[in-house]
Structure formats: structure tokens, C-alpha cells
Amino acid sequence: MRVHDFVMPVGPQSPAIKEPILLKVCLEGEEVQKVRMVTGYTHRGIEYLLEGKNPDQALYVASRVCGICSITHERAYVRTVENILGYDAPERVKAIRTVLFELERMQSHLLWAGFMMHEIGLETLFNYFWREREKVLDCFEKITGGRVHHNINKIRTLRYDMEEEDPEFILQQVRSVARKTRDYYNDCMKEEVVVSRLKNVGTIPKSMALEWGLTGPIARASGVRIDTRKIDPYDWYSRIDFEMAAGKRGDALERLKVRLTEVMESARIVERVLSGLPDEKIPPHSLSRVEGEGHARVEAPRGELFYYLRFKNNRVERAKIRTPSFSYMKILEELLPGMVVGDVPVIVASLDPCFSCLERVLVEKNGRVEELREKEFRRKYSCPG
Amino acid sequence: MTFKKSPWVFVFHGAGCNGCNLEVLAVATPRYDVERLGIVIKHSPRNADILVVEGMVNKKNADRIRTVYDQMASPKVVVAVGACAVSGGPFAESYNHAGPLDRIIPVDVYVPGCPPRPEAVIDGILKGVEVLERASKG
Structure with a gap:
């Protein structure tokens, strides 16, 4: 076994990273060579849970995306719906x-x-x-x-x-x-x-x-x-x-x-x-009746939070949430190589990732959970990219 | 053997929204300061007497919870913190829900709430200590 074949798992339950995520860190001595990120430990299927709920019910689910920025998610949801309604x-x-x-x-x-x-x-x-x-x-x-x-x-x-x-x-x-x-x-x-x-x-x-x-x-x-x-x-x-x-x-x-x-x-x-x-x-407060689609963004503590909602028969038909953490998690695989292993938790923490916000896509096949990168997902499920 | 003055706690972060995670960590900070009760939050399950689980059990972390539970030495106590761990909470209808927690490992104390206040978490841990005491006396 060569030295840099040594793979150190950081997470999913690690004292260094508070939230559950697995970083497979390949080491050569002290130096990080390669990092592979494994997610899926906090996936809850929020977008699926939003579907089929009426606008007032869905608000409570939206606020449960994240416990650190609960108000932000509520606000983004409400802004989207108010955009659709054209309400000020x-x-x-x-x-x-x-x-x-x-x-x-x-x-x-x-x-x-x-x-x-x-x-x-x-x-x-x-x-x-x-x-x-x-x-x-x-x-x-x-x-x-x-x-x-x-x-x-x-x-x-x-x-x-x-x-x-x-x-x-x-x-x-x-x-x-x-x-x-x-x-x-x-x-x-x-x-x-x-x-x-x-x-x-x-x-x-x-x-x-x-x-x-x-x-x-x-x-x-x-x-x-x-x-x-x-x-x-x-x-x-x-x-x-x-x-x-x-x-x-x-x-x-x-x-x-x-x-x-x-x-x-x-x-x-x-x-x-x-x-x-x-x-x-x-x-x-009164119950709302919402039809049509709309989107909105707000500045969450971690960056831009984007919501897309489509309503049909006063029910959420499709929801898409893009959280700020999503745009900067993959950057870890590029930032970490070349650093010493002691800096790994510092760099991860310095980005302030919120994995609860982050995790959206999960595919299950034959009872086995597999996570896919964007390209693989598009190829497999023929999404236009 | 007595645990009364020195229960060590390991916190397992399940698939939650972080809310319970924050409230559990807040008990170690100056306002609630559980160390006055001898409670120390440890980062290894092998040293811990009490396992605090917060967040939903999903298909990916169910095995991890079992592993962590098996790594702990007996007698051990499990405290389920928050609606997600107790029953699935707002995510109970999700396709990725593999819980509630007591289907995976035996649970001794339930702390409901979304999220429970730090006082409730401390109370839950202290109830867990009572269970430990009873278990160690046989």
C-alpha cells in the first residue's frame, strides 16, 4: 500500500464537523491529496413534502428546511407567494x-x-x-x-x-x-x-x-x-x-x-x-388561494436563497429550493488538496456550510441508496441540461 | 458504581433541520452550562454513557445510529430529542424516513418539541441518568 492510498474518513459523525457529512480525505503524509464528498445523511425530501400541501400548510414545512435560518426560509416562501399574488x-x-x-x-x-x-x-x-x-x-x-x-x-x-x-x-x-x-x-x-x-x-x-x-x-x-x-x-x-x-x-x-x-x-x-x-x-390572517408559478430570492445569512413554486388547484405542484450552501459545497474538493490535514475542519467550518439546507437529490434503487453527481443524474434520468 | 455526578453524553446528529442540534449544544454554553451538573459532551461514543439522538432517522444514517449504539459500553441510555427523533415530526411522511428512532435502537427517554428548549434537553438527560442508576444497580 502506498502512503497516499491512505483514506481518512472525516465524518459523518465527527468531532471536527458538527453536521453529518462524510469527507473521504486521501493523505500523503500530512498533506491532503484528494477529497471526495459523500452526502445524503441529512436528506429529508423537503421538496416532496411541500408538494400537495396548500399554501398555508406548506409554509410550516418550508421553515423546517433549516433551523439556523428558519425565518429566512419562511420569508423566501412568503415572498414567492406574494410575488405570485402581486401583493405588497x-x-x-x-x-x-x-x-x-x-x-x-x-x-x-x-x-x-x-x-x-x-x-x-x-x-x-x-x-x-x-x-x-x-x-x-x-x-x-x-x-x-x-x-x-x-x-x-x-x-x-x-x-x-x-x-x-x-x-x-x-x-x-x-x-x-x-x-x-x-x-x-x-x-x-x-x-x-x-x-x-x-x-x-x-x-x-x-x-x-x-x-x-x-x-x-x-x-x-x-x-x-x-x-x-x-x-x-x-x-x-x-x-x-x-x-x-x-x-x-x-x-x-x-x-x-x-x-x-x-x-x-x-x-x-x-x-x-x-x-x-x-x-x-x-x-x-386569512387563508389564501394561489394559482400559477413564481420565484423569489432573499439574502440568507449564508448567501442568496432562491425559491421556485408552482401552484395548481391551490396546492403546491412543484417546489425548488436552491440554498446558498449548495453553490459552495463542491468547492471543498478544490480547496482542500494541498492543505495539511489539521486545516480540514478549519476550512470546512470557515465556509459555514449548512448541510440540512444543502441536501436535495437522492436516488434509491433496489433498496440501496446511491447519490449522484449532477452530470450522472442528468445522463441517467435524461434531464435537459 | 455511580453515574449521578458524571454522565458523559454523545450527541448523534441525525437528518434534522439543525434546530435541535443547536439547542443541544446550547446546553453546554454559559447560560445553561450543564457542566455544573457533571454532564460533559464527549465526541466519542466509546466514552459515553448517554446517547442523545436528534433529527430524523433516514435510510442512510440508520446503520450509523446502530453502529454508534453498539460501540457504547453497557449500561447505556438513549435520549431521543425533538419531534423528528421521537416520531418523525414534520418529516414523518417523507420517502426517506426510516424511523422513528425506537424502531432502530431501544429508547429510554423521549424529549418532544420542535425543537425542545435547552431546559427540556437537560431534564431529559437527567432522567436518563436516573435510568442509568437503576440499570447499574440491577
């Missing part, structure tokens, strides 16, 4: 949706920053970031009653309105989170351990980011100025002036910078929206 929500609904959306981004990035620190062995910072995240979850609990799944968006409206004392509480929490995040950000950039473990690790140059169609903080860290909130504004994003965080080098350290900057920027957006919150009644 009242200003107060839009404002509250914007607040929820930015709170979601804050908690997602803080969670990620915690994991990142955990991967490089800084357990204290992991705990600090997660302590801040709890404050954002308190805001969620105040508005929606839930910490992870909220189910607050409804077609045309919201399930609950904000209480009178809520904005003050949210402002207080969000300001405190932003202040602490700035402190941790400064600490991270000064800390030798963080910088040496993250600098020049998993670098994605701008050309590569464009070629792979990356979106979200990863693309912005590589210098691609793309943000769905800017190019296709919804809710209050066209009314509010906000900075797009941007990096240049495209390595893991830059991604940390971009994400922590976005946490602080999101806090500012929340402050601005709450200061101009319109005082009006939100419309009551």
Missing part, C-alpha cells in the same frame, strides 16, 4: 420582517463565529460568542415566542404584532451584542492564535468565487460585491442605507472579519428600522 405588504409588516431578518443574521453569524473558535481550540471565545447569541434569541422569544423555529411570517401578514414595549428591549439587547462583538472582533484580530490559524487558509480568489457562483459573506470576503439586499431589495432594504461588508483576500480570516462586521451592521439596521417603526394595525 403594509409598511409595519415590512418593518418587522426586516427586524426579524437581521436578528436572524446576527444569531447565525455569532453561532458560526463560536464554531470557528471552537475548531481552532479557543473554547472561551466559543462560549463568549454563544453567550451573545442567547441575547438575540431573547429578542426572538419576545417577538415570536420561539428560539429556533418561529413561524411568524404568514402570507400577506404576520402571526403576531410586536408589543409596545418590545422595541426598547430589542434595542437594548442588540446594542449590547454589537458592543461585545466589537470587543471580540478587536481581540480576535490581535490574538496570535486566531490570526496564524486563519490567515491564508482556504483562500478563494475573486476569479474562483465568480466562477463557482458564490454568494453571501464568502463572496464578499473574496472581493465580490454582491448582496441580494442591495441588488434586489425587499422589505425595508431599499429605504435603509447600510454598508455592505467587504474583504479582499478571501481567506478564513477575511471571512471572520466580514461576518463579524455584518453582525454590527445588522445591529445598526435593526436600530434604524425600530426608530422609524410605523404605528398601524397589521392585517388579520
